[in-house]
Amino acid sequence: MNQQNIKWSYMDHWRSNGPSGPVDQWHSHKTMSAFLKQIKATGFDAIDTFDFRIWQMYGDYGGPAKYQEMVQDNGLERIVNTFHAADYDVRNYAPHIPATHEYILEDFRVTMGRWSEIQLDNIIVMPATLYYDMEPVTEDKLKYTAECWNKVGEITAGFGVKLTCHHEFFCGIQSEADIETFYSYTDPQYVSLFVDTAQHCIAGVDPVALYNRHAHRVSGFHFKDTRNVATGDDHRHRPDSEIMAPTTGKWFYEMGTDQGLVDFAAMMTAVRDNGYRGWISVEHDKANKEGGDYSESTAISRWYAKNVLEEIYR
C-alpha cells in the first residue's frame, strides 16, 4: 500500500432526509451520488457495503462491477468488504444446529458467485444466531458453529475472499470465554476475526486485549463508539436488543463522540504494534437515532481518524 499502512473505508449505513422523509443512499442515483461525494470529501479511501444491496446494484447500476465504477468515478478506490446480514432463523439458518448447515453453505456458494465480478477482501458475518436463540451456549454448540464457518470459509477462500466474524453484543458468541472457545475450534486459514470496537465494549469485552490475543487472524475492524455497556438481559432482550432494549435507545456513536467508552488511542497503538497493514472500516450505524445526523457523524469520525489516530499510526 505504498508508504501508507492504513487506509480508511466507510461502512455504508446512511440516511438523509428526502422531501417525503428519511431515505437511504440507495433511494436514487442522486442520493447515491450525494453519499459518495460526502464520503470522499471527508477523506475516506473506499466503502464497505451489505450483501442485501447487491439487488440494487444489479437493478439500478448493472451489477457490482458497474456500481463500483460509480464509486471510483467519485474518487474512491473500491468496495472493500461486504456484510452478510442473514436472518438466522433456527429452522433453517442457525450455525449451532448442524441440520441447517447445508442451507447456509449453499447460501454462500450462491452469494459468492454474485459478488465474483469484483474482488472483495472480506465477507463479514455475525457468527451465531441471536443470543436467546442459542442459549444456553454450550461447548458443543460452539464447536458445531465453528465447523459451519470453517466450511463456509473454505467456500469464500475459493473466491479469494476471507470469511470473517463480527461479534454483535446480542449474538450467541459475545462473551470473552465463548469467543475464545469458538476460535479454538476454527481454522485460522478459513475463519478470521473482524473486531468491532463498540460491539465488544458493549458486551464487556476489552476490544484491545481481544485484538492483541488474535491479531494474527484479524482481517479488519469496525471503528465505532458506544456510551453504554450492556446490563442485565440487554444482550438477550426479546424480540430485539439492538434497537429495542429498554435500557438504551441508541447503542452506537461515531468515533470521536463525547463520553465514548472505546479507547481508540490504545486500539490504534495496538494496530501499529501488531504491524497491521490494510483497511480500517469506520461505521456508526443508526447514527440518526435520537436526533443524530449521518453527514455530521461521518465528518466527526473521519476528523478523529485524521487528527488523532493518524498521529499514532498511518
Added chain:
Amino acid sequence: MNGGIRWGYAINQWKPQFDDFVRREQHERALKTISIAGFEGVELTYGTGRWEPLGNPQQLAANFGSVTGFGEFVRGCALDAVSSWYWDPAERSMEHLTGPLSPMAEDDLPAMVERARELAGALPELGGSVLVVRPVPGAGDVEPLGDDALGRVAACWDAVGRATAEHGVRTALHVDFLSALRRDHVPALLDRTDPAVVGLALDTGELTAGGIDPLTVISAYGDRIAHVQFKDALAVDEAEEYLQPHAHWTVRVRGGAREIPRWFAEPGADGGLVDFPAVTRALVEAGYSGWIVVESDQSPHPAASALLAGYLVQRELRPLIETEKEAADA
C-alpha cells in the same frame, strides 16, 4: 500569486434561529466538519447578546475566556483561522446598548468606526484579514441614494476602512440582493472610496439572485475584490420585490410572493444558477488573492452542505486553480 487563494466556510448556516447553536459541543462539531471537508478557515457572523457566543469579541471572551482562547479552540478543531467577520451595522449591540447604526447618518460615524475597530482588532489574533460589511440598508428601507447620500456612505466606509487597516484588516463591501446598491449604485459608491482601504466582497449567490452576473462584476472590478463568498442561488428576484419595505423579512426570509423556500444553497446544489468553474477561472484571471468563503447561507442539513461543497472544492475548483496557475506559469 493564485496560490494565495484560501478556502473557508461560513458558520451562518448552523444558526437558523436565535436560540440555536449556542453550545460548545455544537461549535466543536461544526468546526471539525468544516475542517474535515477540506476548508482551512471559518467566517463568523456578527451577533449580539448571550445567545450569540460567536457573535462578537465580548461574547468570545465570555465563552472562551478571551479571543485568544477562542483562537485556540478553532485551531484545536484543526482549522487555521477565522477568515473574516460579516457585520451588518443595522444589527443592534446589547453589549454597547446601541441600536441600529447607519452609514448614512453622520452622527453614527464614531460608533460605526469604533465597532468596526473592535471586530477588526480581534481578527488578526484569529488569523483573519477581512471585515465584510453591509454597506447600505435594503432598497425598500431607504430613500433612493443620491449623490449626498452616496458621499456620506463613502466617507463612512473610508473611515471604517482606515480604522480596520490599522489592524491589517481589509474592509469589504458586501452587496446583497436586497441592497439599495443592487442596480447601479455599486460603481458610484466604489468609485468614491479609497481602494487602499475599501474593497468589494463578491458574493456569487447574492449577485445572481439580484439578476447580476458575477462574471461582469469580476470583469469590471476585479482589482477591487477584497473578499469572495461562493454560494449558489436557487432563484432570481426578477419581479424586483427587493424594492418593498422590510424585504429582509418578506422576501429573504419568507420568500416573497412566490414563497421561495430557499434562495441560496451550497455551490453545486441541485438547481443552482451559478457557474462556479467559470467564476473561479475569472477570479484567477483577475489575479484575485485572498479568501474564498463557501456558504450555504441557509441549509436544512448543514453538515451535508459543508461536505458536498468540500467535494466540489477539492475535486474541481482547487484543481482548476492549480491548472490555471500552471498554464500561467508555463
